[in-house]
Amino acid sequence: MPDPYVVRPDSEFLGRILAQGGEDAKKCFQCATCSVVCDLSDGGPAFPRKEMIWTQWGLKDRLMADPDVWLCHRCNDCSTHCPRGARPGDVMAAIRREHVFHYAFPGFLARWLNQPKLLPLMLLIPAVLLGLAFMARDSVQNALSMSTYSTSRIIYSYSVWFPQWLLIGFFLLFSGLALIAVFVGVGRFWGALKAADAANGGRVPTRGLFTSIGSTLKLILSHQQFSRCTAEHRQYLPHAYVFYGFVALFLVSLWTMTAKWNPLIPDTFVYPFSFFSPWRILANIGGLALLLGCLMLIWARLPGAGDEGKRSVSSSTYFDWAFIVTLLLVTLTGFASEVLHYARLEPHRHLVYFIHLLFILTLLMYLPYSKFAHMVYRTTAMVYADYTGRKTAVPVVAAAASGDVVAEEAVAGEVASEGESAEEANAEDPAHEEPENVQGEDK
């Protein structure tokens, strides 16, 4: 017998969930309709029923080590069919937000970033950093005796004003810092997942880690998880637009930063590109996709945008809006810079370009603390779920026997109040006799 599980309700945590999108969590009466109608919860451990009771009980420790919240893609099949209007889809989103806060490094940045009243400060920081970079431009150039960009070939470019070495150096520095923070966060998350499973005899690896990474990436690229949703199928396209738009722009940026130093690449393919260069075309298409996707996502979140009003629109928090609006601003200022650039509008184009860089910096440096972090936590959780394996649905007698121990504990309260049915279940449950099974202490 393992040590008895002591329930430690974290009411502060529960309060945050209730305040941040999950305000209907307490309406749940554990009928488990949600787990069945969810197309992504196939087999076990099923979700989001268990997350609902863990939330109600304030079991933060359980929820923070639960990869399943990230397997949810918030298609809201659960919220649509929930007989109580408990909106599991929104509760899952609120838990994911807590994951980002919980694993963020350093934690205070996540807390600051998600307070609306600190928004000016959080924008001021990247603005000051960027300003300092500009101020340092000439002195560094002089100190290193670097020539400014050759004007023999370039007639008109932002790179005269903000030289590429500075751009690359500056953004590499802050992306690098963000990357370190991401690694720390993901490392903590992965560790917590493993520790939780080790402690309660839960899931163990069933396949190679790299195999899982491979199949997860394939899943992400195909966007299959979105297309499987039935209630809010409309998430599929906008997210795909944003995702692939972002990937395209990311690739262009990588190219821009590296091609210059690659002797194999002919000059025509090196930044700055002509208007008809494949890279610029790719960047423009990516930008348009991003813009379209952002607008669609924002539209879907506006009140009254759902097919049936309250039944399908996800509740949106500052956390959601901050990310999507930043992304939209990056895109809009990007296009504005481009237009002003071709229109030769001085000095507006430099101001707009500065703002564009500011929002890019905001997006990148706050990645580990904003909703942008879903990218890494979701991927991590999906890899973990694949790595440790998920069960398929089985006949009821086998289900009673093969269930996940974590979930069994979670309904301990139900078991206590339903003594007879618990005994019935135990009697049916061969696993009950196994030493690692904890059901016995429920009584």
Place this chain on the structure above:
Amino acid sequence: MSDNGKRGKVLVIGGGITGVSAAIEASEAGCEVILVEKEAYLGGRVVRMNQYFPKLCPPSCGLEINFRTIRTSPSITVLTQSEVEKISGGPGQYRATIRRQPRGVNNKCTACGACVEACPVERADKFNYEMGTTKAIYLPFQMAHPQQYVIDFDACEGPECGKCLPVCPYDAIDLEMQGQVVEEEVQSVIWATGWEPYDATQIENLGFGTHKNVVTNVMMERLASDGGPTKGKILRPSDNKEIESIAFVQCAGSRDENYLEHCSGVCCMGSLKQTRYVRDQYPDAEIFVFYIDIRSPGRLEDFYQAVQEDEKVTFVKGKVAKITEDAASGNLVVEAEDALSGQLATQAVEMVVLATGIVPTEAPVTLELDVELQRDSHGFLTNDQPVAGLLAAGCAKRPVEVAACVRDATGTALKALQTCVERHGG
């Protein structure tokens, strides 16, 4: 006002177990009673049960004696196939307008059944929830009271056909019988309008109406009943095959704000009772009961425990949220999460019974009074109506079991008497 020395007159709307009980109680206290029933028979939902709690009697058990009392009572007037259209007047002095549909068969009928053989027209058997058919002239069910045939004029081809007329040895059939409107002065009105099963076709994910072998709990009562479409043998509808496995789906549409928001309170015991029906006929059948929580108050807990002792009854804590059909075999797969293990379960079964809930019967009556009848948010009439002498009883007021209906009928009859005494002076 009444002029025959009685203590006043009570109108009872609905001839189910509640209305019948209230009518008898009021008449035994000295009132005259008009008992209005929309169907052609008394007994309402209860006569359509196979057995009922607490003693698992067949419905004839409790109702027979009531029917006999009504037959012999000089102060109870039964109006079947009748609906109250309008109530006017004021507290203690109500005037009810009652519309009677023609039965097509008069009191000379001895229920010999000769007409049935002659009748060429079939109609869906509403008494058996449309599982099976009857002729256009039919006896609602074996023990029907009044024990008279009735013609479904929607189906009957009328005097042009007339094949039943010559075969009736008692001259009991009148194909041109007209309906009539009756006016009654009463001191109080009891709404014993009862309930209807929730319309399971509304529940989008449980397949009722498309999957033949998904039936509702009220249909299961008919399948198990001797007078039912299968003569009491539980056979699944698609192919009349004996069953080896069956699933009971609790809270089908109930406690669900998308469908029927309230808990009907009786469906859990109903399904537990029906597991007995299955077990009595099929000693080896696998029975699954999917539930959110089992409601078995008071001594009913013993019944629940007894069912749990059956090794082939498996209780699964988790609501069924999906039922799919294998078109070739007609078999069904029900899906639920076993919440005790956190594992999704899919169970193949041969038949599914949806435990649908109780919806209060609408029974539209035009009130030409200053007030409206008060209903709660679920459509049940409230206990305290705004005017004296307008009362509700039984399942019109809240979803309850038969015994509670009978108790409530007695209490409500007393309240009706109070109005009669006040207004009539006893």
